[in-house]
Amino acid sequence: MTDRELELKSIQLRRSLLRHIYHAGAGHTGGSLSCVDILNVLYNRILRVSPETFGDPHRDRYIQSKGHSVEALYAVLADRGFFPEAELETLCRYQSPFVGHPTRKVPGIEMNTGALGHGLSISVGLALAGKLDATPYRVFTLLGDGELAEGSNWEAAMAAAHYNLDHLTAIVDHNTLQITGRTRDVCSNEPLDEKFLAFGWAVRSVNGHHFAELTKVLSQPAETGKPTCVIANTVKGRGVSFMEDVVKWHHGVPSDADFERAMKELAAAENRLREVAA
């Protein structure tokens, strides 16, 4: 899949997740829009996993530690054929498996996450098991930058470096906002790169909306013997002008007018892309 095709797919994924949040009347819009390009690259270029191979013990693992952005994951998994997209119409409804955080009831999801600060430890466990069994799968986890205030992340970061888990990659969705406001104002955790370096990780910073950059850093471990931290600099609400970098869209749900405007913007973006391509 070319970068252009991935770009088009990301627009389609943004439409999908916005539509489902709008219909459900609930969801985490801003963070889903900031991480959807990362998930698009992971599921279409990096992860050796598919609906057919999901039971294979050799498959790559993806753990979404920032579970609240599950609407992006649902959109990507539906697109990859793990379940029909129409099932997402039940999002957050009575007895639907599509709740507001990832669960294993949904095909393609490895673990139940969403309480913050859990995904990295789980990923260390998965990576250790692969190492013990000499099974060459890779493990990826997506962390929120606000989430890094949870101390358990740093326990896990220490253990990952101690065990030289170079087949583990943690991606930080560094959109610099959390529910209360700017992360640096809530409780600053910068400089993130230096923190991970000090914990013994290899660190790479990229534009988290740039498909070629993401592909390059995610394709292989950055350094032998060290876990990789990819700090993906992103924009919360990316792709919808009035949602970009605005804190209220953390879990803001679009009104009718917002939804219409967002869809128009995405349609225009798609048209521009297609024109350039043509």
Next chain:
Amino acid sequence: MSAPASSLFSPAAKAMAEKLGLKMGRANLDEFAATLLELAKANRNIVAVTSDSRGSGKLGPFGEALPGQLIEIGIAEQNLVGITAGLAAAGKKAFGVSPACFLTARSLEQIKNDVCYSDVPAVLVGISAGVSYGALGSTHHSLHDLAALRAIHNISIIVPADNFEARGAVRAAAQSEQPVFIRLGKAAMYGLHKPETKFDPGKAITLRDGRDVAFLSTGETVVHCLLAAAKLAEQGLQCRVLSLHTVKPLDTESVLRAGRECRAIVTVEEHSVHGGLGEGCAAALMQAGVSVPFRIVGIPDEDTVTGAQADIFRHYGISMEGLSHLAGSLLCVA
């Protein structure tokens, strides 16, 4: 001159144990470690995960014999549970071993989400549980763990009373496809069971039958109930003693049978009187409409008295003398 060590058993209790033919075994913790080592030698898929706790978990020999199967996490219990869950999700038979006080409080959210809610077959082993670390103070007591875990869906809770039950619990947990919590003490325990006894998770074991008082107990308090029942027999009372090694799922059938057949019930546990075995039994009895004189013996809701496990047990009446006295008085009232 050092202070004399407190004993869990008075001279009279020791004499009674001898009369019953009980033989002193080793700590359930030692039995756990030996059993796990034996299983892990045969099944290389078993791993033990420790939080700087291999010494207190008696896993030193395990680490020496099977270094590739012991994963040290350092003093980081939340991480220990998350990693144990990840290992289990990837197909390892992972035993996370850490002091019960930290494992079930600090890491409760990881137990709830990463293990139980995610439904991975991890085994969590809470060592030196209850007031095993009595003299170290309340930071090191775990008197909340049964209550906390009983309220979490999808985990079995096993509290062995002696070495036989400890061995059975570890073997059952190694086979389980669901999460299991095993709660272990570190004091040497009398063996309580006949050789032909079977250990089935979820099924209480009747150690002594009778219809006067029924002692429903779990873990390291069971032996004191057995001795109390023997003492009461000398006064002509026939008491039932059940080891409810599986606190969840509770063997409700055995509890209700005791409530229907016996004149009174005394529950005994090394846990807060809130939320543990006693309240579990009370709920089962009330909801079935079984009304019987009933007492919960455990650690009351107060600043726990200081001292060794033996001192704390004696202070709160968890002894042959204390329990036989309570049971006798309950019958007088009844």
